[in-house]
Amino acid sequence: MSGDALEVRGLSVSYDATPALVDVDLAVAPGEMLALLGPSGSGKSTILHTVAGFIAPTAGEVWLGGERVATPGAGTPPEDRGIAMVFQNYALWPHLSALDTVAYPARRRGLRRALAREEAMVILERLHVSHLADRRPAELSGGEQQRVGLGRALARDAALYLFDEPTAHLDMHVRAVFVEELLTRLRDTGAAAMYATHDAEEALGVADRVVLLADGRVVQVGTPEEVYHRPVDLWAARLTGPASVVAGPNGPLLVRPGWARLEGRRTGRVVDVRFRGPHSDYLLQTDDGRLLVREPGTPRHARGEQVGWTLTDSWPLGGPAEATQASSSNVAGPE
């Protein structure tokens, strides 16, 4: 417990009368990457900004590296919490060059300008953007701006990194490259991190563990495999990826697109076919409900065709087995 890089206990935050977070418990182990996954308005950013010290909790506590930094009455100022943050809108200062932006944290540590710039240059080189050192934010593309934002966070040399939807405003192709860079650099530092996103693929891909959030409450915590394979309910299943629900003998079953094959005794009609590149998606109308099946290669069946299918895997939804397997961590799920 005390060894955690971050621990959040019973955290609630309200804006005036509107609750934004309700009794949230979280922990991030040293070196661990925890993803916060939820739709907009679910409280991801509120958690990050409370941990960073920009929002005071209405109830609960925030502990960083075994030290209590926030209670409803008092809080350590953000600059003394030893955290680093990457912002959704980059939050680059329009009056500073990329180099001075990355040198900023070192300057605040008291380093002389020349030394801070040297240090910043090394970071920019590591991020492959040293040629942009003299540019202002207005002269940088979105991907370049966010690299500078990442550089500024890395310059903090923090024990905990907070990522507030860092890829939300990036183009699809820039996004993957940026996330790759981020993970590599973060691994170099060995620091813990919390990564807010509304993109399920991103959350599952980057994190050691994923927290599912809805309306300011924790719905489920688990490894990416757990939340994908054993979601606590249909809402959690839909949040973490494509999901079909078919009637099973003991109640509704969750079926992920890869959990069924297009051969077998049971039959269905192809309602829709989509070619997705590496694979094709077939939407079947069966007696048990609509089923999405994903198979490699180009489409083999046309719309309207009758095909056979078999389930290779499934997960009972709403059954009695669900509650006990919901959460594998020490964090309590909702009732």
Added chain:
Amino acid sequence: MGSSATGPPRLREPSLPAALLVGLTAVLVVLLPLAKMVRTAYTEGSGGFGAVLTRPGLGEAVGNSLLLSLAVTALAVPIGAALALTLRRPDLPGRTLLRVGVLLPVVVPDFVLAYSWLRAYGRAGFTDDLFGVGWEGISGPVGVTAVVAVNAVPVAYIVAAVGLAARAEPALERAARAAGAGALTVVRTVTLPLMRPALATAAMLVFVLTLGTFAIPLVLGSPAGFATVTTRIYANLARSSDPAAFVEAILLALLLVVVAVAVVAPADLLLGSRLRVTRTSTTDPGPTRSGSNRSGWWVTAAVTGYLLMAVVVPLVALMTTALTTAVGLPPVPENWTLRHFDAVLTVRNSEALSRSLMLAVAAASLLLLLGGCVAALERSRFGRATGTLVTLTFVLPGSTLAVGLLLTYGQWLGDTLLIILLAYLAKLWAFAHRPVSGALDRLPPDEFAAARVSGASVLDAIRTVVLRPLAPALLAAWLVCFLTALHEVTMSSLLYGPGNETLAVVVLNSAELGQVGQTAALSVLLTLMLLVPAGLCWWGIRRLEVRRTSGSSFEVIDVR
């Protein structure tokens, strides 16, 4: 530049009627009078410039004006910036009230403010009566500087606050805190640098406005022999029949323009493009809410103290002066009377009042039309410069415009209200143009395009999706013009003919005649007349405001 290139909506090609209206007005009320002044100065002065320039007190007045402008800028801009920085804290106790209080001097006419300071802190004034503390220096350069500065603080505050809101997003400051900077370091390394263009603009504006300020030096400076360029122009035109005085007035008026343009031109060149930088991000979580709020109370106390000293006590003193039987009696209920109000409620004054209202309504309505035309024109291919030109009329000192108009139209319109109306149109054009243009800038261009592709013609689109979101800005522009016209004296006092005074001129004349109680009563009435429509319009503007959903979603943090 890598920033997005979506500009304000381009409404249409320049329409001929709008272009004609704008062009004609510009020529008639600004360009022709200026040209006429230059010509007259040249022909009249060719023989005896030497005699004019050596007139006693001329150099001193010029020096006084420049020093006053410098001193007021040095005072008002830091105060305005500090207020803008402190009043944006969402957790500040009583923030809404303080914000309104800071803007209060905008509604109070400057001569009323000057007079109320005199009544509050001067000899035989409020503090003198109550505590025996009278400030001799209130009449004189120091008093003039203090009151002009108080009067200019709202301008500096507004410009600084707008600059803050536009450029210093909370995320930028949070990023600095997360990077290890303390609260004060953030202000030094991030917030103030981001405010720099706004502060430069504020300094420029305050300097130019102070250069043209007239009523405060007249009320507080003239009795002590402190003359500025503007009061000297007034003295030359209103009190002297010497031809040399007339030429001198023209030269001084031209000098004011030259200095004003010299101050503004480089600033506009330097800042024009930088101020227009638009930020890409759409939403933000609002400034930091810290846990404890002890410092908040100190800030509130400090701002309240300033407002009490600068505005509230003077206005209370004004009120008690209006109510107290005679000067020298303590302002206690036993000595209260409505005598002064009775004395000022004359037929002449009510005529002056109706003239003022008529002028203000006419000016505000015409100005809204003119301002709208310019805002539309500057968005077309050929009209871009019109916006800049109209903004420049704002820095033309009122005294200059009045002298020019008098020179050009005096022989035909000298005794009518029309010449005053022309002066208001020239002086307040920018007031009407800026809010409308600014609102158009903030109008997402896609909304207009969406209306067009939904089948609306240009006019239909303007009527259905542009005008409605613009309504608060239009009303605000009208209100600003109306209020400013109602308490304008710099030009009115030079232009009014016999039996044609506006109420503001009546107050000023009464102050000059030394009718203490009656001046106070008139000032109270005039201020109330400004407060009531201002309050009503304010309420209307709030009602009309359209809430926009923002482009990107930023969680619940922006739910307040």
